[in-house]
Amino acid sequence: MINIILHGCNGKMGHVVASIVKNDPMCQIVAGIDSREGNADFPVFTDISSCNISADVIIDFSISTAVPSLLSYAKERQIPVIVCTTGLSEETLALLESTSKDVAVLKSANMSVGVNLLMSLLQKAAQLLADSNFDIEIIEKHHNQKIDAPSGTALALADSINEAMEHKYTYVYDRSQVREKRSPHEIGIHAVRGGSIVGEHSVIFAGQDEIIEFNHLAMSKEIFAVGAVKAAKYLAGKPAGLYTMKNVME
Secondary structure, eight states, X not given: OEEEEEETTTSHHHXXXXXXXXXXXXXXXXXXXXXXXXXXXXXXXXXXXXXXXXXXXXXXXXXXXXXXHHHHHHHHHTOOEEEOOOOOOHHHHHHHHHHTTTSEEEEOSOOOXXXXXXXXXXXXXXHHHGGGTOEEEEEEEEOTTOOSSSOHHHHHHHHHHHHHTTTOOEEEOOOTTOOSOOOTTEEEEEEEEOTTOOEEEEEEXXXXXXXXXXXXXXXXXXXXXXXXXXXXXXXXXXXXXXXXXXXXXX
């Protein structure tokens, strides 16, 4: 049995993760962390430093400002941690990387198995199409309550392409201020916010007289919770290091 601490347990994703774990015989939530009130069938702490319950792994779906204290706690208690929160600052990302030298840390902008498969497909597509002068554009759509833009997933998709292409691309988020033709070595990234869209990402490879488009549509938040629980089973007991969903899927 894998014992899980759920960081951000009273948020929307926290509730979804709790429901997935409740029906999984291989794991259980032994404690939750959240400053908000809520009903849970496990003990909930408003301050992470007060949590004295042993666990094998932490799943985090919280807010960016709560991640530094989470990383300090994981390091001090030597509990592997899965950070699913997006919109992290450069300082927090640096802290995450340094923390991974002392405890296992898994960071992914998107926990969906499908999105992580898409990343590997995009790398192969970019390598095949770049020499044929295909331009690359990414469009992401999310609900009107999402506060960060572009999404962490859109950036992760761009990063996966850039990694395969030896980091020769730059990212362009707004073309309204510059009147000039696009560079062949840029990736346009565009954000749409509206309604209750869970998450939709499109990657367009536009060439001369042909277009190839990759799409991923999230129908519910459950796919992210399923991926997080899958990652928790993988990360429990792993040595210090920085892991991604790519490791989970290998």
